[in-house]
Each structure stands twice: as structure tokens, then as C-alpha cells.
Amino acid sequence: MQLFFDPETVALIGASATPFRPGNQLSQNLEICFGERFYPVNPRTKKIGDRDSYPSILEVPASIDVAIIFIQASQVPKAVEQCADKGIKRVIIESGGFAEVGPEGKALHDRCLAVAREADMRLWGPNCMGCINVTKQKVLSFLIPMMWQGRFMPGRVSLVVQSGMLSAGFLASILYKRPFGLSKVASIGNKMDVDEVDLLEYLVSEHDTGVIAMYLESMGRGRRFLELARSTSKPIVVLKAGRTDFGREAANSHTAAMAQDDRVLDSALRQAGVIRVRGMTELLDVARSLGMVEHRGQGRARVAILSFSGGAGVVASDMLHDHGLELAKLRPETLARIKQVFPEWMEPANPVDVYPAIEKHGPDEPIRKSLEAVMEDPEVDAVFIHIFAAPVDVPLFNYGHMSRILEEYKKQMVVWIMGAGEGAEKMTRELEKRGIPVVDEIGKGVRIIAALAGRR
Amino acid sequence: MQLFFDPETVALIGASATPFRPGNQLSQNLEICFGERFYPVNPRTKKIGDRDSYPSILEVPASIDVAIIFIQASQVPKAVEQCADKGIKRVIIESGGFAEVGPEGKALHDRCLAVAREADMRLWGPNCMGCINVTKQKVLSFLIPMMWQGRFMPGRVSLVVQSGMLSAGFLASILYKRPFGLSKVASIGNKMDVDEVDLLEYLVSEHDTGVIAMYLESMGRGRRFLELARSTSKPIVVLKAGRTDFGREAANSHTAAMAQDDRVLDSALRQAGVIRVRGMTELLDVARSLGMVEHRGQGRARVAILSFSGGAGVVASDMLHDHGLELAKLRPETLARIKQVFPEWMEPANPVDVYPAIEKHGPDEPIRKSLEAVMEDPEVDAVFIHIFAAPVDVPLFNYGHMSRILEEYKKQMVVWIMGAGEGAEKMTRELEKRGIPVVDEIGKGVRIIAALAGRR
Numbered sequence: 001m002q003l004f005f006d007p008e009t010v011a012l013i014g015a016s017a018t019p020f021r022p023g024n025q026l027s028q029n030l031e032i033c034f035g036e037r038f039y040p041v042n043p044r045t046k047k048i049g050d051r052d053s054y055p056s057i058l059e060v061p062a063s064i065d066v067a068i069i070f071i072q073a074s075q076v077p078k079a080v081e082q083c084a085d086k087g088i089k090r091v092i093i094e095s096g097g098f099a100e101v102g103p104e105g106k107a108l109h110d111r112c113l114a115v116a117r118e119a120d121m122r123l124w125g126p127n128c129m130g131c132i133n134v135t136k137q138k139v140l141s142f143l144i145p146m147m148w149q150g151r152f153m154p155g156r157v158s159l160v161v162q163s164g165m166l167s168a169g170f171l172a173s174i175l176y177k178r179p180f181g182l183s184k185v186a187s188i189g190n191k192m193d194v195d196e197v198d199l200l201e202y203l204v205s206e207h208d209t210g211v212i213a214m215y216l217e218s219m220g221r222g223r224r225f226l227e228l229a230r231s232t233s234k235p236i237v238v239l240k241a242g243r244t245d246f247g248r249e250a251a252n253s254h255t256a257a258m259a260q261d262d263r264v265l266d267s268a269l270r271q272a273g274v275i276r277v278r279g280m281t282e283l284l285d286v287a288r289s290l291g292m293v294e295h296r297g298q299g300r301a302r303v304a305i306l307s308f309s310g311g312a313g314v315v316a317s318d319m320l321h322d323h324g325l326e327l328a329k330l331r332p333e334t335l336a337r338i339k340q341v342f343p344e345w346m347e348p349a350n351p352v353d354v355y356p357a358i359e360k361h362g363p364d365e366p367i368r369k370s371l372e373a374v375m376e377d378p379e380v381d382a383v384f385i386h387i388f389a390a391p392v393d394v395p396l397f398n399y400g401h402m403s404r405i406l407e408e409y410k411k412q413m414v415v416w417i418m419g420a421g422e423g424a425e426k427m428t429r430e431l432e433k434r435g436i437p438v439v440d441e442i443g444k445g446v447r448i449i450a451a452l453a454g455r456r
Numbered sequence: 457m458q459l460f461f462d463p464e465t466v467a468l469i470g471a472s473a474t475p476f477r478p479g480n481q482l483s484q485n486l487e488i489c490f491g492e493r494f495y496p497v498n499p500r501t502k503k504i505g506d507r508d509s510y511p512s513i514l515e516v517p518a519s520i521d522v523a524i525i526f527i528q529a530s531q532v533p534k535a536v537e538q539c540a541d542k543g544i545k546r547v548i549i550e551s552g553g554f555a556e557v558g559p560e561g562k563a564l565h566d567r568c569l570a571v572a573r574e575a576d577m578r579l580w581g582p583n584c585m586g587c588i589n590v591t592k593q594k595v596l597s598f599l600i601p602m603m604w605q606g607r608f609m610p611g612r613v614s615l616v617v618q619s620g621m622l623s624a625g626f627l628a629s630i631l632y633k634r635p636f637g638l639s640k641v642a643s644i645g646n647k648m649d650v651d652e653v654d655l656l657e658y659l660v661s662e663h664d665t666g667v668i669a670m671y672l673e674s675m676g677r678g679r680r681f682l683e684l685a686r687s688t689s690k691p692i693v694v695l696k697a698g699r700t701d702f703g704r705e706a707a708n709s710h711t712a713a714m715a716q717d718d719r720v721l722d723s724a725l726r727q728a729g730v731i732r733v734r735g736m737t738e739l740l741d742v743a744r745s746l747g748m749v750e751h752r753g754q755g756r757a758r759v760a761i762l763s764f765s766g767g768a769g770v771v772a773s774d775m776l777h778d779h780g781l782e783l784a785k786l787r788p789e790t791l792a793r794i795k796q797v798f799p800e801w802m803e804p805a806n807p808v809d810v811y812p813a814i815e816k817h818g819p820d821e822p823i824r825k826s827l828e829a830v831m832e833d834p835e836v837d838a839v840f841i842h843i844f845a846a847p848v849d850v851p852l853f854n855y856g857h858m859s860r861i862l863e864e865y866k867k868q869m870v871v872w873i874m875g876a877g878e879g880a881e882k883m884t885r886e887l888e889k890r891g892i893p894v895v896d897e898i899g900k901g902v903r904i905i906a907a908l909a910g911r912r
Binding site: 073100101164168169172239241243244247251253278282305309310311312320322346347350390421443 | 553558560603619620624625628633695697698699700701702703705735736766768769772774775782799801802805806815845876877897898
């Protein structure tokens with residue numbers, strides 16, 4: 001797998017000089033990332049950008065680490081054969097029109113595979129967007145160049161996506177909405193040969209990857225997948241689509257995925273410590289938070305809630321229950337410490353409704369003291385803080401103090417900010433810089449706490 | 457209820473001249489909304505802003521439609537008595553410290569109520585943020601003035617919130633994140649006298665309200681609530697917190713709410729056609745969408761999906777199943793019409809994966825023709841469109857055409873835009889202007905389609 005992500009020389013069969021065509025975007029990306037070590041192949045043109053175009057892969061005057069094929073499906077088997085003849089060992093087919101379109105496509109699929117097996121070649125795709133090495137800024141994919149240039153932030157999260165467009169969509173969401181650090185991105189499509197298990201094996205051992213997030217429509221080689229999941233301490237987050245009859249029907253026409261009984265799968269994944277999510281935003285939110293925190297839990301999450309709003313505390317409590325988490329039973333000593341900053345008429349409980357205390361003392365003391373008290377309580381594994389951000393920037397947190405107690409107690413902390421504007425944005429930046437995930441919905445916060453809690 | 461929302465004269469017992477205190481924010485709001493018809497009461501000061509301050513409500517030289525009380529709980533019963541002596545028939549207690557804090561608070565509660573019953577007075581609160589008439593810009597609440605001034609947009613959605621802070625949080629989310637038109641906003645707190653049933657009765661008959669959204673921690677007078685729900689064609693969306701043991705525990709310490717068996721409640725609400733949601737963002741999203749669309753469904757939702765991404769189609773299909781909706785079985789005629797714009801190798805199905813057709817023809821024709829085909833299909837009740845927005849503004853929709861077929865077929869349409877930036881923002885504005893809700897997550901889109909489907 002390493003060679004797919006880190007080639008020195010690449011060729012593109014189906015390079016295009018026509019602006020806005022995916023084949024042109026691919027050419028531009030390879031030009032940007034590989035310069036003169038990029039060899040475009042297209043018999044109908046002489047130049048692709050600044051590069052000479054070769055009429056066939058066989059005429060490329062260099063040894064090629066990875067060839068990308070992006071031509072009509074019917075022409076692909078021949079191109080794979082030529083790659084084999086040239087001794088290329090890694091080929092990515094990004095074109096669609098294979099097993100997902102019926103028997104004819106399946107025949108093309110089989111021919112490509114037979115050639116690859118014979119030639120000891122690994123085949124990636126088809127019907128995919130290839131791969132991206134964010135760490136080394138190598139983009140073997142037809143993303144629009146302006147979409148990623150200057151925006152990729154190297155980091156700990158690697159992403160494996162079975163669907164083509166979706167991987168572009170995921171990247172757009174990450175890069176334009178809530179940027180976070182990425183390591184490797186893989187779009188695997190129909191999984192003719194290279195599959196999620198190959199990727200998982202690679203990412204589990206790959207140094208830069210700390211968190212593995214996967215969108216899958218089918219899972220093959222399940223035993224090996226689960227073995228790998230159990231073998232690693234890196235968190236693995238999986239969105240397995242095609243959970244239901246409707247989804248399975250849709251998945252079959254999409255990537256020719258034959259889905260399995262979901263309940264069996266669900267319990268196997270759970271036992272192997274895989275974090276399963278149901279939505280795409282959820283996949284990104286959870287992976288992003290896991291990539292941000294220093295310490296994960298030991299499997300149990302007894303949660304203390306500090307809230308500006310009793311109502312939000314109630315909703316969060318319901319949601320803890322939905323996720324199988326616990327509302328922590330605070331110790332009497334903890335409650336007594338919190339009582340010191342509470343107004344006389346009010347008895348502290350979990351959720352800790354800090355707002356009346358803030359009305360009395362201002363925000364610093366009530367938040368700082370309540371937070372310290374619950375973090376120190378051995379009955380608490382994680383703290384969920386709710387804050388209401390005024391449209392203007394009112395400092396609510398003592399960030400230095402939060403960093404210190406996070407380091408001291410190594411518990412999980414997630415903050416939900418209700419409201420928007422400058423104040424909310426600044427708080428979000430400051431908290432996340434310190435490894436404290438910030439969410440804009442209670443449900444997302446509870447989901448993230450569940451994921452940070454670690455294996456059961 | 458009308459008089460609470462539309463008084464001519466108001467008094468504030470507990471007016472404050474100290475900046476940043478809630479009593480000062482209340483004073484400022486009443487000054488802005490009522491000018492010289494606002495009478496501040498505070499024995500320790502002579503002036504509140506430009507107004508003379510009265511030492512007691514009894515000395516106010518005018519007949520008062522609504523008095524707001526915002527002083528220490530222990531002083532409230534006396535103030536209520538004085539209001540009764542002055543013949544005031546509508547009183548809002550915004551202070552906390554009553555039944556939610558135990559027996560002493562409960563005694564204060566009982567005294568206030570006894571006075572009110574004797575004097576034929578309606579009591580609102582305590583432990584709440586009062587009410588807001590957005591249509592007439594009358595704010596009887598301690599929101600920060602800069603938060604709402606120039607931001608309230610009159611519209612069809614009315615909001616009833618049992619929690620104080622939460623109503624401010626809801627408003628901040630609405631005004632600062634995704635503004636939508638509001639009619640009345642009510643924060644009812646401990647519901648000493650005025651409760652959600654009073655509000656529901658009022659809002660069901662009130663002309664400006666088209667959609668009723670409620671956050672409740674307890675529901676009393678259930679039979680009457682359900683009767684009212686059944687009697688109206690206005691959609692009612694309810695977030696009932698305290699669904700679970702944890703939530704009930706939290707609700708009890710928050711608004712002294714004694715919660716009931718949730719399963720019984722759930723089925724009763726469902727039978728009365730109430731739309732139940734579980735999260736706060738979900739409440740706002742659903743209410744906002746209901747406030748935007750012209751036509752609701754007849755109870756069934758057979759959904760056609762038009763998608764840029766096969767993967768997103770699979771995830772959406774799973775989620776339709778989760779919500780008890782159906783993936784529409786498109787008629788052969790419909791599939792044949794879509795096939796005309798599809799590449800030769802691809803057979804249309806639902807979800808309709810339009811991207812390959814767009815690669816072939818550009819976006820206009822495939823989207824327009826597929827959309828027309830599914831909207832015309834009698835097997836389809838609603839259409840869920842997925843679009844991937846590039847960071848730049850690429851026109852994907854023919855908005856005029858969308859408006860026309862929406863008007864012609866009166867079916868529901870929801871658009872999910874993946875990606876962000878200028879293109880996404882512009883599309884969102886243009887679509888929502890035409891009554892087509894736009895979401896940024898598939899799950900939200902499916903939730904909204906379920907709500908728009910109407911009663912079962």
C-alpha cells in the first residue's frame with residue numbers, strides 16, 4: 001500500500017487538456033505534486049499543460065510506480081495489459097462503468113483482474129477517486145486543484161471512502177467547514193482488488209495515522225478486518241451504509257456491494273472495539289474529535305454535565321441514556337464544593353446548572369470551581385459543558401486552568417456552545433487548540449463523549 | 457393570553473439601572489417597546505434610564521395591562537398582592553427560586569397562586585423569560601437588547617419553551633445562525649398557572665401563527681392538549697425532555713416537573729398528529745422548514761432521491777427506513793424518461809445517481825429532466841435532492857423550473873447541500889426563497905421530509 005500513497009513517478013492514462021474535465025483536474029494535480037515525474041498518456045494530443053503527452057503507456061520513458069487509468073471502461077482492460085507489459089505494479093482505475101452496471105461491466109472487471117493476478121500487480125478501484133497522501137501532499141485524485149491547494153492540514157486522521165463523489169464531498173466538508181488534520185485519504189470504489197482490509201492493515205501500522213475513519217457499503221474479509229481492529233489501539237470509526245433493506249438495494253446499484261446481515265455485523269464490530277456511526281457528518285465529527293484529544297477513556301463514561309441551561313441539561317441527560325452512557329452520581333464532597341459558589345436557595349445536582357451562580361458571581365469562579373470539583377470526583381469519567389455564547393466576546397473560560405486540569409485528571413471534556421458569532425468562534429478556537437472538542441448540538445456532544453469513552 | 461402578548465401598558469417590579477443586570481436588560485427592552493407606557497418600579501432609585509421609577513406598583517399613575525415581577529423570590533408574593541390591589545389582571549414572574557428549589561419555594565408558589573385565584577388574575581412563570589410578540593415587536597423578556605434589535609423577522613412559527621435560558625439560546629440560534637420568521641415566543645418556566653395548554657389554545661386560534669414548536673419538560677392537562685392538537689391543521693412540533701430516567705431526574709430539579717410514562721405519551725402524541733423530536737436543533741430545523749413550505753403531504757412519504765453521490769443515496773435510503781418512510785418504486789415510464797439523459801452504460805434506479813449524466817451533459821438537463829420525471833410519478837410523494845457544491849458558484853438549478861413544478865405537483869422537496877462556501881450559500885438562499893428547505897446533513901433532510909409528510 002505504501003507505494004500507492006508515496007510514489008516517485010506517476011503516469012495518467014486518459015490525461016486531458018480540456019479545462020474542467022475530471023481528466024484535466026487529475027492532470028493538474030499530478031503536475032502540481034509530481035512535476036516532471038508525471039507522465040501523461042493520451043494518443044490524441046501532444047501536450048498536457050507543460051508536459052509532453054505520450055501516445056501509450058508503453059512509450060513512457062521511465063519506470064512508473066503508480067499508473068492511474070481514467071478512460072472509458074471498455075478500454076480499461078487493454079490499458080491494464082499495457083501497464084503489466086511495462087512492469088507497473090500499482091494501478092489505480094478511477095473510471096466507472098464496471099460491475100456496478102451489470103454483466104458487461106462485470107466481464108471487464110474480470111479481465112482486468114486476471115491480468116493483474118498474472119502480473120503480480122495490485123489494482124485499486126475502479127469507480128473511485130484514488131488516493132491522497134496529505135502528509136506528503138501527493139494527490140492521485142481528480143479533485144479540483146483550487147479545492148485542496150493551500151488547504152490541506154497534515155494531521156492524525158486517515159479516511160477510507162468506498163464512494164467516489166462522497167470522498168470529494170467529505171473533503172469539501174472538512175476543508176471548508178471545520179478543517180482538521182488529515183494523514184491519508186483513500187477512495188476505494190468497487191474494490192476489484194485493493195479493499196478496506198488492505199487499507200486498514202496499512203493504516204494500522206502507518207506512523208502518521210492515529211485515527212481511522214471509514215465509509216463502507218460492503219465489508220469483505222470480515223474475519224481479518226475484525227482481527228486487525230482488535231490488534232490496534234488506534235480508534236476505528238465506521239459508517240457502514242446499506243444497514244436496511246432500502247440501503248442495501250441502493251448500495252447494490254451503486255458499488256455492486258452485496259451487503260450482509262446488519263445485526264451480526266453490528267455486534268461483531270462492537271466486540272472488536274470499532275466505533276460505529278450512522279451519518280456522514282457524525283463520521284467526520286467523531287473522527288475529528290478523536291484526532292484532537294490526548295486521552296481516551298477506559299470504556300465507561302459516567303458523565304457530569306455543567307450547564308448554563310437546566311433545559312439543556314435535561315435534553316443531554318436523555319441523550320446520555322440513549323447512548324448507553326451514565327449520568328454520574330456526584331459524591332457529597334463534590335456537591336459541597338459546588339454549593340460554595342451556588343446561591344443559597346439552590347442545591348447542586350448533576351446536571352450542574354451553573355447559571356444562577358454566574359448571575360451571582362460572574363462566570364469565572366462558578367465555572368472554574370464546578371469544573372475542578374467534578375473533574376476530581378472519582379465517580380466522573382467525562383464532563384460535558386454547555387455554554388451560551390453572547391453575540392459579543394465575553395470571556396467565560398479560564399483556558400489555562402482547563403488545560404491544567406485536563407492534563408492532571410486525563411478525563412474527557414466536550415463543550416457545546418449554543419449561540420453564534422464572534423464570541424462562539426473565539427471560544428471554539430481556544431478550546432480546540434487545547435484538545436477540547438466543541439460541538440454546536442447536544443446530540444453531537446453526547447455522540448463524541450461516547451466515542452471518546454473508548455472500548456467497552 | 458392575547459393581553460400578555462399585546463399589552464398597551466406595562467410595569468416592571470424590579471427594574472434596575474445597573475448595566476448588564478437582567479433587570480436592566482428587561483427595563484431597556486420595555487423602554488424600547490413601550491416608551492412612556494412603561495412604568496418601572498424600584499423603591500431604591502429615582503430614574504431607570506429616562507423614566508421615573510416608582511417606589512411601589514400601587515403608586516404607578518396608570519392602569520397596567522401586564523406587570524412583570526423580577527425580584528427575589530421571597531418578596532414576590534407581596535408584589536403579587538399589590539398587583540391584585542391595583543387590579544392588574546396579567547402578571548409575569550420571571551424570577552427563579554420557587555417550586556424548583558424545594559418546600560420553601562413551594563410555599564411561595566402557593567401564596568402567589570392563592571392571591572391570583574382570589575383576584576381573577578392570570579399568573580405567568582415563575583422561573584422564566586416571559587414572552588415576546590415578534591409580529592408587534594413587544595419584548596417582555598430579559599434578552600440583551602442588542603441581541604434582538606433589528607434582527608426579529610416576523611413570520612409563521614411560534615415557540616413555547618419551558619426553560620428560561622433555553623429560550624434565549626433558541627432565539628440566539630435562530631437570529632444568529634439560520635434566521636427564520638417568528639410570530640410569538642413564550643418562556644413558561646414553572647407553569648404556576650399559565651401552561652402549555654393555555655398557550656396552545658391561544659396559538660391554535662391566533663391568526664399570525666402557522667406552526668407551533670414547543671420545548672416541554674412536563675405536560676399537564678394532557679387530554680385537553682391532545683384535543684387541541686387534533687382540532688387544528690397547524691403543525692405542532694414537540695420536544696418533550698425527560699424521556700428517560702436520567703432526563704426525568706434532571707427535569708425534576710430544573711422546573712419541578714413531574715414527568716409521566718414516556719411510551720404512553722409518545723403514542724398519544726403520535727395519534728394526535730403531533731410531530732415529536734428529540735433534540736433542540738431538530739426542533740428548530742423542523743419548525744423552520746414547516747414555516748417555509750406551502751404544501752404538506754397527506755401522511756405517506758414515498759421518497760425519490762436524486763443524488764450527486766451514490767454513497768449519499770445509500771446513507772439516505774438507510775435513514776428513510778429508520779424514519780418509517782419509503783424509498784419510492786419509480787414507474788417504468790419514469791425510469792425511461794430519466795434514461796434519456798443517462799450515459800448508455802447506466803440504468804436509472806431510485807436513488808437516481810445523476811452525477812454520471814452531469815458529466816455527460818452538464819448539470820441543467822439531467823437535474824431538470826430527472827426532477828420533472830420523479831415529481832410527475834404518482835408513486836412519489838416527496839423528493840430529496842443531494843447536491844455537491846463546489847467552493848465557487850456553479851449554477852446547478854433552474855430555480856424557475858423548480859418553482860413551477862413545485863406549484864404544479866404540490867409535493868415536498870428538500871435539498872441537502874454538501875460542501876460550503878459562496879456557491880452553497882447562494883443556492884441555499886435561492887431555494888429557501890422558493891419554499892424548498894435546505895439542510896447540511898442527510899439525517900436532517902430525512903427528518904424534515906418525515907415532518908413535511910403530514911399526519912398519518
